[in-house]
Amino acid sequence: MDHSSAEESDISDSDIVEYKEMTCARLRAGKMKVKYGEKTFRCPFCPGKKKQDYNLKDLLQHATGMGAAPKREAKVKATHLGLAMYLEKDLASSLGKPLEIVAYKPKIPKNEEEKFVWPWMGIVVNLPSELKFEEFSRESEDRLRAQFSRFRPLQVTILANVKDQTxxxxxxxAKHWSGFNDASSFEKHFKVEKYGKVDWSKRNCRKDDLYGWLARFDDYNSPGPIGEHLRNNGVLRSVGDLEREGLQETDRRVSCYARQIEETNKQMRELELKNNQNAMKLERMMEEKDRLVEEHNKKILKMQNAACQSSRKIIGENLRLHEELENRRKEIERRCKQLEDLATKSNIDGAKLEAAKEKNAKENGLLNLATQKQKEADKELLQLVQKQKEETDAALKKLTDLEMQLASKHKLELEIEQLRGKLEVMKHMGAEEDTKLKELDKLRETLEEKDAEMEDIDSLNQTLIIKERRTNDELEDAKKELISGLQKMSGARSVIGVKRMGELDQKAFLAACKEKTAKDDGKKLALLCSKWDGEIKQPGWHPFKIINVDGQAKEIIQEDDEKLQALKAELGEKAHDVVVKALLEMNEYNPSGRYPLPELWNFNDDQKASMGEVAAYLVKQWKTHKKKRTYA
Structure with missing residues (x-):
């Protein structure tokens, strides 16, 4: 087989998929041999192993196991995964039988429906008679437990039969399957030595050694201390029952884990969706920023071009004017020279010549002054152009810095969002990335500081609430004292006094009633006043309805109430209004108790009086009485 230098080198975990495909392609091309007979196969990547020959299913099991081994090198896993792909897709299809990896199933004992005592218990009989003394029972149990320590017993209990003194x-x-194996080994130990339950049941059994067996159905239902202890401390179960219970528990756990995995996958999909949305938002923001920057740059370039054209135009105009001034100066000098020549030749009057010279000198001076001014203007223009260029460069630099800062800010925001997303993913996946977690820890510390500040604010708020409650209690106590004092000192003409809220205004009610009844019928008026005062205090009469005002529920008088309609028809609208006013006060101040409550009242303004008004009124009354006593 040919191997290139690239294939001989180690590969990374990211190259496993590619190398697996390459290995499968080489096997399909016949560059490596797998099949060595009709039902004999070998792994081409494990030539040094003791076991060389496999059947097709065992070779697939070997390749799959090596490919999934976490401690194997990447190249070993990739080659065996390629072999497994080749066996499943090519050789299996050619044989016409699908290959399956057989899952492990625990062996169930043949006697699975036989009833045992559970938790598994063993019975030992024919104990030495010296163990019956109570003071040695604990020590005897420990000694017996040490004797059978190789079977790993959890507890040993010695029982005594009172009838036969045995x-x-x-x-x-233990309750699990390892305990059943220990109990079976315990019973097998006695069976091999001919000291089992069958041997104990024989009449000619030896009475000089221990007999033991595994507790079953007949032992559980037997009379005596053994059966009683087994019934009190265990139940009858078959191995099949326990196997089925174990399978049910396994299914329940598998379904629970499947739900947890599904929820975790759902959360991860949501986090991934959120991360993608944030990435798309950031991408749109970056595109918008690039567009704005491009438009700004175009405007800056346009302004620069316009400024350059204007500067060139101004400089060209200045140069033209300078040239004209220079030509005029030369013309004047030429004329002066001509005049001098003419004066020399023709003996012109000296006064006229001097006047002409002075005039020419004055014009020449004006031209020189204009030239000087033009040079200064050119200099100022050049300085202005230079300053404009410097300001433009500074603005461009500042714009570039701002763009870099904005890009850094967006980048940082993206990294924060990505790190938060990764933190959520790592919480579910169990991954650890120390460097990024340190940054997230700083963010978490900032959030914790904000939480601490919020806790301080909550604590201060609680303190203020407690102080407010104390102040309200003190104000309530002061209000009670003021009410008590005003009730004693207030007269008929008092401006500030105490009004019983919810009580019928008898004076107004009687005045209203006199308009509808005989004025001299005092007894009837008193009965009417007492009747309606009692009606107002009745808990069962609640002539109110609830309406919605600006999104808030409000109670108002139900005008179509039968009693109120009868009152209006019998005694008139004024009496009706007096009763309605008392009802409204009762519903506001004491709707549950239905009895009048005292309240500080300003009788001039016909409204509730504040504590400040009451205090000012009392001080004023005190000063008035003090002056009267002084004058007296």
């Missing part, structure tokens, strides 16, 4: 022991084993 001793026996019950040996308890």
């Amino acid at each position: 001793l026996c022991a019950i040996i308890k084993f």
Whole structure:
């Protein structure tokens, strides 16, 4: 077989799939031999093993097991996975029989329906008579347990039969299958030595040694201390029952684990979806940022081009003006020279010549001054252009820095979201990435600091609530004292006093009733007043209905109430309004107790008086009385 240098080198875990396909292709091409007979096969990748020949199913089992072994090298796993693929897809299809990896099933004993005592218990009889003393019972049980220690008993209990003065022991084993194996070995030990239950039942059995067996149905139902102990400490079960219970428990656990795996997969899919959504949002943000940056750059370039064109135009105009000034100056110098020549030749009047020279000199000075101003303007223009260029470069640099900061911020936000997603995934998958977890720990510490601040705020809020409750209690006590004092000192003309809320205003009610009844019928008026005062206090009469006002429930008087309609028809609307007012006060202040409650009241404004108003009124009254006593 030919092997290239690339194939001989080690591969990584990420290359297993590719190398598996390559190995399967080489096996299909016949470059490696697997089949050595009609039903004989060999693994081409394990030539040094003792077992060389396999049948097809065993070779598939070998290849699958080697491919799934976690401690094997990547190349070994890849080659054996390729062999398993070749056996399943090519050789199995050619033979026409599908290959299956046989799952392990525990062997069930033949006597699976035979009833045993569970938890598994063994019986030992014919114990020495010296073990019957009570003071040695604990020591005897420990000694007997040590004697059968190779069968791993959990507990040994010595029993005494009062009738025949014999001793026996019950040996308890573990509940699971290993306990059943220990109990079976215990019984087999006595059977081999001819000291089993059958041997004990014989009449000519030897009475000088121990007999033992595994407790069964007949022992459980037998009379005497053995049967009583077995019935009190165990139940009858068959191996088949326990096997079925074990399978049911296994199925229940498998279904539970399957549900947990499904929930975990669902959570992972949700996290992956959320991560993809965040990635898409970030990608759209980056695209939008790139578009804005591109538009901004185009505007900047357009402004730069316009500024350059304007600068070139201004500089060209300045150069043209400078050239014109220079030509004018040269023309004036030429004329001065001509005048000098003419003065020399024609003896012109000196005064006129001097005047012309002064005029030309003045014009020349003005031209020089204009030239100087033009140079200064050119210099300022160049400085302005340079300053504009520097400001443009600074703005571009600042824009670039801002773009870099924005990109860093978006990148950091993406990393935070990815790390949070990975943290959630790692919580379910059990993975550990120390470096990124440190960053997440910092974020978690920040969140914990915020939680601590929130706890402090909650604690302060609780303290303020407690203080508010204490203040309210103190105000309530002060209010009670004010009510008590005002009830004693208030008169008929008091501005501030105490009003009993929910009590019928007898004065107003009587005045309303006199309009509908005889004024001199005082007894009838008193009875009417007492009647309606009692009706207001009746718990069963609740003439209110609930309406919705601005999203809040509010109780109002039910105008179609029979009693109120009868009251309005009999005594008039004013009497009806007095009763309705008392009902509203009762419903507001004491709807459950249905008796009047005292309240501080401003009789001038006909409204509830505040503590400040009451205090100011009392101080004013005190000062008034003090002045009266002083004058007296």
